[in-house]
Amino acid sequence: MMEVPRDLFIPPDALEVFLDTFQGPLDLLLYLIRKHNLEVLDIPMAELTRQYMAYVEIMRANQLELAAEYLLMTALLIEIKSRMLLPRPIIRTNEDDLDPRAELMRRLLEYEQMKLAAQRLNDIPQVERDFTLVQVLIEQTVAKRLPEVNVDDLRNAWITLVVRAQVNRHHRVTRAELSVRSHMSRIMRDLRGREFIEFNELFGPSAGVAEVVVTFLALLELVKESLVEISQSQPIGIIYVKSTDFLTSV
Structure with missing residues (x-):
């Protein structure tokens, strides 16, 4: 056996x-x-x-x-x-x-x-036999959506600044070195520790046309890079500039 x-x-x-x-x-x-x-x-x-x-x-x-x-x-x-x-049989068949x-x-x-x-x-790995699914509960937060700025209001604010700059234009000709990047840094410094600043605060009362243009370009570049947001509470209202870092930390 x-x-x-x-x-x-x-x-x-x-x-x-x-x-x-x-x-x-x-x-x-x-x-x-x-x-x-x-x-x-x-x-x-x-x-x-x-x-x-x-x-x-x-x-x-x-x-x-x-x-x-x-x-x-x-x-x-x-x-x-x-x-x-x-x-074997002599006469064979298919079978x-x-x-x-x-x-x-x-x-x-x-x-x-x-x-x-x-x-x-x-x-193949199977659930509950080879591994266990783990659920992690993440608290969901609703991001506060700021009202969008009306393009016409932004344009009107820009025109107002240019007109004011022309009125306060100095007649003494001096060489001014203006950098968009340096003005971007200045705007971010002004926003440091603050929830927002008003649009007009970015432009000093004695700022010339060149400085106004560079500051405005710096602001647009910051918006493009998602470093700041611009908003207003109502049409033809005050335009606010807010740092995205401050928004996310709230």
């Missing part, structure tokens, strides 16, 4: 587990074929039948209740083995040309493919 394979785990006093190790007779056959390095497409039926029946005999000797499908496979193996031992093992080989190959596919699916 053949010994129980060593690579199968059978707990003490629980030989019933042996049969449950396999998913059915095809699984047992595939195990025997792979264990003894047999070729599925050229199964040595005599050897395979002997191995299979030895395992079935182990079950019966230990008084395990065999499923009907295991006994049915025993009968099928004996039939295939017997058909292969019969002499005689068929290998008696063909159907069994097809079933074994299909079963192996399905088993491999099932193993690949089982290897």
Whole structure:
């Protein structure tokens, strides 16, 4: 009688587990074929039948209740083995040309493919088996949306500044070095620690046209870079300049 394979785990006093190790007779056959390095497409039926029946005999000797499908496979193996031992008829038909093992080989190959596919699916990480989903509650904050500035109001404010600058224009000609970037820095310094400043505060009462133009360009550049926002509470109202850093920190 053949010994129980060593690579199968059978707990003490629980030989019933042996049969449950396999998913059915095809699984047992595939195990025997792979264990003894047999070729599925050229199964040595005599050897395979002997191995299979030895395992079935182990079950019966230990008084395990065999499923009907295991006994049915025993009968099928004996039939295939017997058909292969019969002499070939002199007058052969198409059915005689068929290998008696063909159907069994097809079933074994299909079963192996399905088993491999099932193993690949089982290897995919599964929730609650291989990992647990973690939920992190993040407090949602609603950003305060500032009212948009009317373009016409901004244009009118600009025209007012230019007119005022022309009125206060100095007649003494001096060389003035004006930088948009430096005026951007000045505006940000004026906003430091303050919620907002009024639009007109950016332009001194004695500022000339050139300085007004550069300051206005600096303000537009800050808006473009999302460093400040301009808003007004109502049409034709006061225009405010606010730092986005102050808005996000509130």
